[in-house]
Amino acid sequence: MTRDDRQSKPLELYIHIPFCEKKCNYCDFLSFRALPQLHREYTKQLCREIRTAGRGMENYRVVTIFIGGGTPSVFEPVLIRQIMEAVGENFRVAPEAEVTIEVNPGTLLKNKLAVYRDCKINRLSIGLQSADNRELAWLGRIHSYEDFLKTFQYARMEGFSNISVDLMSGIPGQTFDSWKNTLKKVTMLKPEHISAYSLIVEEGTPFWEVYGPKAEGGKSGQGRTKDREGERPAAGWPALPDEDMEYKIYSFTRTYLAGQGYGRYEISNYSRPGWECRHNIGYWTEVPYLGLGLGASSYVMGCRFRNESDIESYMALDFSAGDGGETLEALHGPVQKLSREERMEEFMFLGLRMVQGVSELDFAAMFGVKLTSVYGPVLERLKKDGLVKQEGTRIALTEWGMDVSNFVLSEFLL
Ligand code: SF4
Structure with missing residues (x-):
């Protein structure tokens, strides 16, 4: 490298x-x-x-x-x-x-x-x-x-x-x-x-x-x-x-x-x-991704956008105009800048899908606050119900939590 x-x-x-x-x-x-x-x-x-x-x-x-x-x-x-x-x-x-x-x-x-x-x-x-x-x-x-x-x-x-x-x-x-x-x-x-x-x-x-x-x-x-x-x-x-x-x-x-x-x-x-x-x-784990092609979704620099999904409109875009910047904007359509709360929710929704779960240290490094100061009461309740477990500084779903993951993840909405 x-x-x-x-x-x-x-x-x-x-x-x-x-x-x-x-x-x-x-x-x-x-x-x-x-x-x-x-x-x-x-x-x-x-x-x-x-x-x-x-x-x-x-x-x-x-x-x-x-x-x-x-x-x-x-x-x-x-x-x-x-x-x-x-x-x-x-x-x-x-x-x-x-x-x-x-x-x-x-x-x-x-x-x-x-x-x-x-x-x-x-x-x-x-x-x-x-x-x-x-x-x-x-x-x-x-x-x-x-x-x-x-x-x-x-x-x-x-x-x-x-x-x-x-x-x-x-x-x-x-x-x-x-x-x-x-x-x-x-x-x-x-x-x-x-x-x-x-x-x-x-x-x-x-x-x-x-x-x-x-x-x-x-x-x-x-x-x-x-x-x-x-x-x-x-x-x-x-x-x-x-x-x-x-x-x-x-x-x-x-x-x-x-x-x-x-x-x-x-x-x-x-x-x-x-x-x-x-x-x-x-x-x-929220590595930025860029979607290319019809209808592809992207998440770059905390912004989410989705490419044009109509094939005729996509094919009609003119990338030779100027430096192509305006065409890219037209391709991407409305850009959604995620709020801090939305990024925290994403962190939990996506990270908890994985068996290794999320790291309290990563959360603190990313958002400048302790995970427990945002999600403390929810975590306590889910732990008591056997849906979430804590291993060192990591928090993950239990087997039972994975079985009902749609419900558990919805608990992390802010
Ligand atoms: S129709 Fe859908 S599921 Fe079937 S091969 Fe194409 S993309 Fe895959």
């Missing part, structure tokens, strides 16, 4: 590729299908944005890059190369940076992996969700378990030594046995990292029509929506696992993965020792 590197501040980059082959039944991400021509034009525009945004970031050192989506692997690999070259030419990227790309097993050809390696991408995040092909079909995924196996094997053959696999519980028709089978098949491959999220039925998705509160047979407000209440089979669709089953799956996951050498380091994330996702940890 050079002297300049030591003096520069760490920065994470998130690069959004909003295209997919087909929309999954549960997905409310900013993603859609488009022709290859738009892929190419979008890449050109994204590279213009990268060039313009890089001008104001000379004092930062990029420590992680995450190319997410959408489905970045839907792109011809040459487009990923162009994006990575633009980043390398316009940002100071640390040599040891963690560089991740999300891939869908239905879109990944062997030749793409070689290009990724060549572009210094050193981590793959593979979206599997389930090893059961029927469950994949209900989700509307475009791949099978066998496609995933091939992808994983090609990735190892290509030299990727840091692979994460995304799994999903709470899928229609999922049973305890099918989830166990998914975990078993995946851990046998020994990926370095596993993310295990549970399905949320989001408004505006096909699943909302089937499982949302207003679907046939449903009671208003009791669908398997964000608050995870109730269960309801719908005509022609299998039922969602009920709450008891969800809890059984959740508890089993923790125990089973621990037995296989995967420690939980965040509510939904597990890794073999030393393979935690640095990008995620940076996000939870």
Whole structure:
């Protein structure tokens, strides 16, 4: 590390590729299908944005890059190369940076992996969700378990030594046995990292029509929506696992993965020792991040903003006007400067998601006051209820606190 590197501040980059082959039944991400021509034009525009945004970031050192989506692997690999070259030419990227790309097993050809390696991408995040092909079909995924196996094997053959696999519980028709089978098949491959999220039925998705509160047979407000209440089979669709089953799956996951050498380091994330996702940890510990591309979010210098999310408006931006500063402002839209209280809340919300919790010393260094002087009564109450624990100068959620984390975290609102 050079002297300049030591003096520069760490920065994470998130690069959004909003295209997919087909929309999954549960997905409310900013993603859609488009022709290859738009892929190419979008890449050109994204590279213009990268060039313009890089001008104001000379004092930062990029420590992680995450190319997410959408489905970045839907792109011809040459487009990923162009994006990575633009980043390398316009940002100071640390040599040891963690560089991740999300891939869908239905879109990944062997030749793409070689290009990724060549572009210094050193981590793959593979979206599997389930090893059961029927469950994949209900989700509307475009791949099978066998496609995933091939992808994983090609990735190892290509030299990727840091692979994460995304799994999903709470899928229609999922049973305890099918989830166990998914975990078993995946851990046998020994990926370095596993993310295990549970399905949320989001408004505006096909699943909302089937499982949302207003679907046939449903009671208003009791669908398997964000608050995870109730269960309801719908005509022609299998039922969602009920709450008891969800809890059984959740508890089993923790125990089973621990037995296989995967420690939980965040509510939904597990890794073999030393393979935690640095990008995620940076996000939870408030390392500034800059989002590039359609609809990408940023948090830089205590300010939060989100890029334009309409593709036509994004493509129409003119980065060649002046020094591009005004165009960046138009791209970023309203900038929200967080108040001191909001930053304290963020510190707690994000930090407590991690198993190691938050440090009282970090809080004092960041805000100039003791954590207990702000949150003392809340902490005492949560400790008494067995939801929060204190270990030295660190405060963390207990296992029980993790189970009901939505409730516990809401207690830290100021
Ligand atoms: S592949 Fe991912 S981003 Fe694309 S539609 Fe499916 S869930 Fe959404």
